[in-house]
Amino acid sequence: MAIPYLACMLLVARVYALPPRVLPSIQAVEGGRAGLVHANTDGSDDYGVMQINSRWVPALARVARLAPDDTRRRLIDQPCFNIAAAGLIMRTYLNEAHGDLLRAVGYYHSHTPAYGESYRLRVIGAATRLFIAPRPAGEMPATAAPPSPAVPRVRLVAQRTAGVRHRTVSRLSHR
Secondary structure (H helix, E strand, O other): OOOOOOOHHHHHHHHOOOOOHHHHHHHHHHHHOOOOEEEOOOEEEOOOOOEHHHHHHHHHHHHHOHHHHHHHHHHHOOOOHHHHHHHHHHHHHHHOOEHHHHHEEEEEHHOOOOHHHHHHHHHHHHHHHHHOOOOOOOOOOOOOOOOOOOOOOOOOOEEEOOEEEEEEOOOOOOO
């Protein structure tokens, strides 16, 4: 499956010390595209490829040393600028979550626990579709136990990146 803007996502992941599969997985859930503005019920808007919330514009404008209107326009129209903003946001949330990648992914959507949990599950599902090749029915790796039908198995992997300890889902981290 082709991933739009993968080169930008990989570069941004490297710059912000993020697992390389995180941004493509989030984008698959967000479903954004260049030029898209989505109005939210709370009065905010989501912009572009990674659906960056308008509440981030003032902070992003300061970091980019741009006027807020220029920042907003670039978030909407320039996919790699938008992806770079998403990387900065994920790094911010990863720091806030003390290295817990899944919590940071939830924060990307909402700090409300129920909304964050639902979003995390959707991102894990997207990562599975994007990066885990389907196996023929009944075929399991020799070392894997069969998955429980009631509770999906998620293997957590400890990873050290840029001096921050991360708990990452193996489907999102680079092997």
